[in-house]
Amino acid sequence: MEKLTFYEQVYQVVHLIPSGRVTSYGAIASYLGTKGSSRMVGYAMNGVLKINSSIPAQRVVNRNGLLTGKFHFSSPELMQQLLELEGLEVKDDQIINFKSVFWDPAIELDLEK
DNA sequence: GAGGTGACTGCGA
DNA sequence: CTCGCAGCCACCT
Numbered sequence: 001m002e003k004l005t006f007y008e009q010v011y012q013v014v015h016l017i018p019s020g021r022v023t024s025y026g027a028i029a030s031y032l033g034t035k036g037s038s039r040m041v042g043y044a045m046n047g048v049l050k051i052n053s054s055i056p057a058q059r060v061v062n063r064n065g066l067l068t069g070k071f072h073f074s075s076p077e078l079m080q081q082l083l084e085l086e087g088l089e090v091k092d093d094q095i096i097n098f099k100s101v102f103w104d105p106a107i108e109l110d111l112e113k
Numbered sequence: 114g115a116g117g118t119g120a121c122t123g124c125g126a
Numbered sequence: 127c128t129c130g131c132a133g134c135c136a137c138c139t
Binding site for chain 3: 044
Protein backbone atom coordinates (compact mmCIF):
# COMPACT_ATOMS: atom_id res chain seq x y z
CA MET A 1 0.00 0.00 0.00
CA GLU A 2 2.15 2.75 -1.25
CA LYS A 3 1.45 3.26 -4.92
CA LEU A 4 -2.28 3.40 -4.37
CA THR A 5 -3.80 6.75 -5.13
CA PHE A 6 -6.35 8.44 -2.97
CA TYR A 7 -9.04 7.21 -5.32
CA GLU A 8 -8.16 3.60 -4.71
CA GLN A 9 -7.92 4.06 -0.97
CA VAL A 10 -11.32 5.66 -0.86
CA TYR A 11 -12.66 2.98 -3.14
CA GLN A 12 -11.63 0.23 -0.74
CA VAL A 13 -13.09 1.93 2.32
CA VAL A 14 -16.37 2.72 0.58
CA HIS A 15 -16.60 -0.83 -0.64
CA LEU A 16 -16.30 -2.03 2.96
CA ILE A 17 -19.33 -0.09 4.08
CA PRO A 18 -22.01 -2.61 5.12
CA SER A 19 -25.44 -2.40 3.61
CA GLY A 20 -27.83 -0.15 5.44
CA ARG A 21 -25.02 1.97 6.79
CA VAL A 22 -23.55 5.29 5.74
CA THR A 23 -20.44 7.29 6.50
CA SER A 24 -19.15 10.80 5.99
CA TYR A 25 -16.33 12.13 3.83
CA GLY A 26 -14.59 13.42 6.92
CA ALA A 27 -14.69 9.99 8.54
CA ILE A 28 -13.08 8.36 5.53
CA ALA A 29 -10.53 11.15 5.23
CA SER A 30 -9.65 10.79 8.89
CA TYR A 31 -9.27 7.04 8.52
CA LEU A 32 -6.97 7.50 5.54
CA GLY A 33 -4.91 9.96 7.51
CA THR A 34 -5.85 13.00 5.46
CA LYS A 35 -8.56 14.14 7.83
CA GLY A 36 -7.83 17.76 6.97
CA SER A 37 -8.74 17.11 3.37
CA SER A 38 -12.26 15.77 3.42
CA ARG A 39 -12.67 17.32 -0.01
CA MET A 40 -10.28 14.79 -1.46
CA VAL A 41 -12.66 11.97 -0.51
CA GLY A 42 -15.48 13.48 -2.50
CA TYR A 43 -13.12 14.30 -5.30
CA ALA A 44 -11.83 10.75 -5.26
CA MET A 45 -15.34 9.39 -5.54
CA ASN A 46 -15.89 11.43 -8.64
CA GLY A 47 -12.89 9.82 -10.29
CA VAL A 48 -13.62 6.36 -8.93
CA LEU A 49 -17.17 6.48 -10.27
CA LYS A 50 -15.82 6.92 -13.77
CA ILE A 51 -13.70 3.79 -13.60
CA ASN A 52 -16.05 1.71 -11.45
CA SER A 53 -19.75 2.53 -11.18
CA SER A 54 -20.31 -0.47 -8.92
CA ILE A 55 -19.17 1.48 -5.89
CA PRO A 56 -21.92 2.13 -3.30
CA ALA A 57 -21.28 5.84 -3.34
CA GLN A 58 -24.80 6.41 -2.04
CA ARG A 59 -23.51 5.27 1.35
CA VAL A 60 -21.14 8.20 1.45
CA VAL A 61 -22.64 11.52 2.44
CA ASN A 62 -21.44 14.67 4.14
CA ARG A 63 -21.20 14.87 7.92
CA ASN A 64 -24.79 16.18 8.07
CA GLY A 65 -26.19 13.06 6.43
CA LEU A 66 -27.12 15.20 3.45
CA LEU A 67 -26.99 13.72 -0.06
CA THR A 68 -24.69 16.40 -1.37
CA GLY A 69 -23.35 14.29 -4.21
CA LYS A 70 -26.61 12.88 -5.49
CA PHE A 71 -26.33 14.95 -8.65
CA HIS A 72 -23.26 12.97 -9.63
CA PHE A 73 -25.30 9.80 -10.04
CA SER A 74 -27.05 8.79 -13.21
CA SER A 75 -30.09 10.47 -11.72
CA PRO A 76 -30.32 12.68 -8.62
CA GLU A 77 -33.14 10.52 -7.33
CA LEU A 78 -31.13 7.34 -7.77
CA MET A 79 -29.01 7.99 -4.67
CA GLN A 80 -32.00 8.40 -2.39
CA GLN A 81 -33.67 5.43 -4.01
CA LEU A 82 -30.68 3.19 -3.36
CA LEU A 83 -30.53 4.25 0.27
CA GLU A 84 -34.22 3.52 0.73
CA LEU A 85 -33.72 0.09 -0.78
CA GLU A 86 -31.14 -0.58 1.92
CA GLY A 87 -33.66 0.24 4.61
CA LEU A 88 -32.64 3.82 5.23
CA GLU A 89 -35.03 6.73 5.51
CA VAL A 90 -34.35 9.80 3.42
CA LYS A 91 -36.24 13.05 3.67
CA ASP A 92 -35.39 16.22 1.81
CA ASP A 93 -32.09 14.69 0.64
CA GLN A 94 -31.26 14.08 4.26
CA ILE A 95 -30.86 10.72 6.00
CA ILE A 96 -33.24 10.21 8.91
CA ASN A 97 -31.64 8.85 12.08
CA PHE A 98 -28.32 9.48 10.42
CA LYS A 99 -26.23 8.96 13.55
CA SER A 100 -27.91 5.61 14.11
CA VAL A 101 -26.82 4.30 10.73
CA PHE A 102 -23.49 6.08 10.76
CA TRP A 103 -20.55 3.80 10.05
CA ASP A 104 -17.16 5.12 11.04
CA PRO A 105 -14.21 3.23 9.45
CA ALA A 106 -11.84 4.71 12.01
CA ILE A 107 -13.83 2.84 14.67
CA GLU A 108 -15.33 -0.16 12.91
CA LEU A 109 -12.19 -1.16 11.06
CA ASP A 110 -9.91 -0.32 13.94
CA LEU A 111 -12.08 -2.28 16.36
CA GLU A 112 -10.42 -5.61 15.59
CA LYS A 113 -7.02 -4.10 16.20
C1' DG B 114 6.82 22.68 -12.82
C1' DA B 115 2.73 25.58 -11.94
C1' DG B 116 -2.14 26.51 -11.76
C1' DG B 117 -6.95 25.16 -11.23
C1' DT B 118 -10.52 22.25 -9.37
C1' DG B 119 -13.51 20.03 -5.95
C1' DA B 120 -19.49 14.72 -3.78
C1' DC B 121 -16.20 18.88 2.72
C1' DT B 122 -15.64 20.96 7.24
C1' DG B 123 -15.43 24.34 10.89
C1' DC B 124 -15.72 28.82 12.58
C1' DG B 125 -17.13 33.65 12.50
C1' DA B 126 -20.63 37.39 11.64
C1' DC C 127 -30.98 30.57 12.88
C1' DT C 128 -28.76 31.27 8.12
C1' DC C 129 -24.95 32.90 5.15
C1' DG C 130 -20.12 33.42 3.93
C1' DC C 131 -15.10 32.64 4.03
C1' DA C 132 -10.83 30.19 4.40
C1' DG C 133 -8.10 25.86 4.83
C1' DC C 134 -7.22 21.60 3.21
C1' DC C 135 -4.50 18.23 -0.38
C1' DA C 136 -4.38 14.86 -4.37
C1' DC C 137 -5.27 14.61 -9.26
C1' DC C 138 -5.62 16.67 -13.96
C1' DT C 139 -4.33 19.83 -17.81
